[in-house]
Amino acid sequence: MSETTVTTQQQATRTGRWPVVAWGLWDWGSAAFNAVITTFVFSVYITSDSFGDGASAKLGWALAGAGVLIALFAPITGRRADHSGRRTFWLSVNTALVVLASTGLFFVKPSPDYLWLGLLLLAAGNIFFEFASVQYNAMLNEISTPANVGRISGLGWGLGYIGGIVLLLIVFYGFIDPEVGLFGVTGEDGLDVRVTMLLCAVWTTVFSLPVILTIRDDKASRRPRTEVVSVVESYRQLFQTIRLLWQTDRNTAYFLLASAVFRDGLAGVFTFGGVLAAGTFGFSPGDVIIFAVAANVVAGVATIAFGTLDDRWGPKKVIVGSLSCMLVAGTVIFFLHDRGATIFWVFGLLLCIFVGPAQSASRTFLARLIPEGKEGEIFGLYATTGRAVSFLAPAAWSGFIVMGAAVTGVADKDSAEHWGILGIMLVLALGLGFLTKVRATENPASSLSS
Template identity: 45%
Template sequence: MDHDGVLVPAPVPPEREPGLAGRPAPRRVVAAWGLWDWGQQTFNTVVLTFVFSVYITSAVAENETVGSAALGNAQAWAGVAIALLCPVMGTFADRIGRRRQLLGISTIALAASMAAMVVVMPDPGWLGYAVWMLAFASVVSEIAGVFYNGMLLQIATPSTFGRISGMGWGLGYLGGLVALVASLFLFVLGKEPETIRYVALFSGIWTAVFCLPLLLIGPDTPPADRDAPRFSFLGAYRDIVRRIATMWREQRYLLHFFLASAVFRDGLAGVFAFAGVIAAGSFGFSQEEVIYLGIAANLVAGVSTWLFGRFDDRAGSRVLIVGGLGVIIAAGVGILLLDGTAAFWVCAMVISACVGPVQSASRALLARLTPLGLENENFGLYATTGRAVAFLSPFAFTVAIRIGGAQLWGILGIVVVLAIGLIAFLPLRVPAHAARGGDARAVTS
C-alpha cells in the first residue's frame, strides 16, 4: 500500500509471471490477437443476433412467440453454465498454464458447434436442437473469451491496453460486418428460407480460418510444475470464494468494478439481444432490413472502437465508460420519444458508436487492475459477474413492455439497466496506477 492509502497489487514472483513484457508483443502477434476477434465475432453478429437466431424464431418455430420463449429459455440456462464455468476455467488456466492450447480447444468447439447447426431445417421439430446447440455455442464462446482476454496482459503494456483492446474490439465489429454482408448475399437475398441455415456452416468455417493464426503464434503460458498440487474443481471454487473475500478486505475497488460493470455490461448485451427484435417488431424491418441495420451498426461500432482506443490510453478508461454510457442512455430515450424509422436509425447509430468503446474500455480497465498471474481468473470472474445478472435486461425489457403496452417500451427497460450500471460505477475510485495506463506494478506517489 502506498503512502496515499491506495492498495497496489503485490508483484507476482517471476516463476508465476506469464509475460507482460516492458513493450508490446511483435506486430504479427498483436495482429493475430486482433484477427481472432475478427473470426469469432461472426458468432455474435451473424449467428446469435442478426441472422440465425431470427431464422430460429421466425422460420423454425411454429410462431415467433414460441420460438422466442424457447430461445430465451436455452440462453438463460447457458448463462447459468457460463456463470459456473468461467471463473473455474480461468483459475484452471492460471494454475496449469498452456493458455494457448486451452484457447484452441474452446475455439474449435465453438466453430464445430456453429457448423453443426447447418442441419436445422425450417420445421418445428428442429427447434429444440437449434436453441440448445446455440446455447452450447454461447457457453464455449464465453470460455474462449476468458483465455483470449487473458492474453491481453501478454501482448500489451498498461500504457497500450486501451489502443490494443480497442483494436481487437474494432476488428471484431468489422469482421462481423464483412461476415454479415457475405451472409446477406450468399444465403438471404432472393433465397428460400431454408437456405439461411447455411450461415451456420459458413460462420463455423469463418471462425476456424481467422482464429487459426493466434492458435499457432500467440503467446502461451508455461505448464505447471510437475510437483504442483493437482487441480481440483471443488478446490478451485473454494479458492475463488476466498479470493472474493480477500478482494472485499484488500481490493474493494476491484470487487466494486466487477459488480458495477456487470450491470452496465448486461445493459449493453440487451442492446445487442433486442436490436433486431425491436427493429422487426416495432419498426417493421424485414429480415434483409435487419441485416442492413446490423451492417451499419457494426461498421460504426468497429471504426469508433478502434479510434477511441487511443483516447482510452490518454484520458483513462473511466472517462470513456461514463461518457459512453451517458450517450447510450440519451439515445435510447430518443428512440422511445422520437417517432419514426429515421429517428430510430440515427439513435441506433449513435448507440453503436458508443457500445464498442465502452466494452473495450471496460476490458482495458480490468487489465490495468489485474495483478500478473491472475488474469485468467479475473477475466473468468468478469464473465461470471456479467452472467450472474444476465436476467436484468430481459426482465426489465419484459416488464417495460407490460407497463407500456407495446414492444417499443422495452427500450426503456434496457435504458434503466444501463442507468443503474452507470450510477453504480460512478463512485468507483480507480487506483492511480490504473487511471491512465500507468504500470500496474509500479507504486504510485
C-alpha cells in the same frame, strides 16, 4: 512456470509481429459467432414468425440459462488452464465446440418443431465461446509488454469489428439479398440462413488456426496431473482473491461490480438489437444486416475517437456520459416504437455509438485503479465478474416482454417485444447507479497483499 518467470519461448513470442497478428485473427474469426449468429442473422431467424409465438422471449430465457452456466463454470476455467499449462489446448477444444454448435444450426429449419433445437445449440455455442474467450484473453500477456499491451488489445478489438463487417457483407450479398445466391442457394426452407451457419463454422475454423498453431503450450510449464487443482480448490482460491480485494481495495471491488452490470447491458444492446429491428420495426433480414454493418462502423469509429476524451476527461466521465446517452436513446425507441424504421435507424445507431467507448473506457478505468504488479490478477477477475452476471440482460429482456404483454393485455407476446428495451435499459441504469459509488482515482491508496 511461476508468475515471475518468463520462458525463452514467451520472450520470443513477445517480440514477434506474427504472434500478435495470429492472436488478433481469432477476434476476426469470432465475429462469425458474435456478429452473424448471436446478433444479426440467426437470432433474427429463430425469432421470426416461422418458429411460433413467444420465440423472442424464449431466446432470452435460453441465453439467460447459458449465462447462469457461464457464471458457475467460467470463473475457474482460466485459473485451471493457467495452473495446468494447457491454455492453447483448452482454447482449441472450446473453439472446436463453437464450430460444432455453429454447424448444428444448419439443421434448424423454419418450424416451431425446431425452435428448441436452435435455442439449445445457440446457448451451447455461447457457453463454449465464453470459455474460449477466457483462454484467448489470458494470452494477451504472452504476446505483449507493458509498453504495447493497449495497442495490441485494441488491435484485436478492432479486428473483431472489421471481421464482422466483412463477413456480414459476404453473407448479405452472397446469400441473403439475392433471390438466388452463391451455389444456387435460395431462401426456401430457410436455406440462405442455414448455409450461412456453415460459412460461419468455416470462418471460425480458418481464422482460429493461426493462434492455435502459433502460440503453443510450453511443455516445460505443464504440471503433472496429480498437481492439477481440483474444481473445489479452484473456487476456494477464487473466493480468497475476492475476499482479499474487498479487504484491501474496496473501490476497485465496487468498480468490478458496477462494470459487470453495465457491460452486460452493453452486450444486451447488440444481442437483442437485431431481434428488435426485425420483430418491432419490420426490418427484413437484409435490412438487419445493413444496419449491422452500419452499427459496427459507428461503434468502431466512435471507440477510437473517444479515446482522446478518455485521456482528457478521464474514463469515468466517458462511461457516465455514454451510459446516460444510451438511456435517453433507448427510452426514445420505446416510446416512439410505432413511428417506423427511421426511429430505430437514428436512435439505434446512437445507442451503438456509445457501446464501444463505454467498453473501452471501462478497461481503461480499471487499468488506472489496479495496484502495480496485480494487473493480470485483477483483469482476470474483471472477466470473471462480467461473466458472473451475464444472465442479467437476457433475463431482463424476457421478463419485461412478459410483463409488457400482461400490462397491455395482448395475447401475442411478440406484440409486446418492444418492452424488452426497458429491461436492457434497467440493467444499464443499475450499472450506472453502482458506478456513481466509485471514486475516479488513478492511484489507489490501498494495494493487494501477496
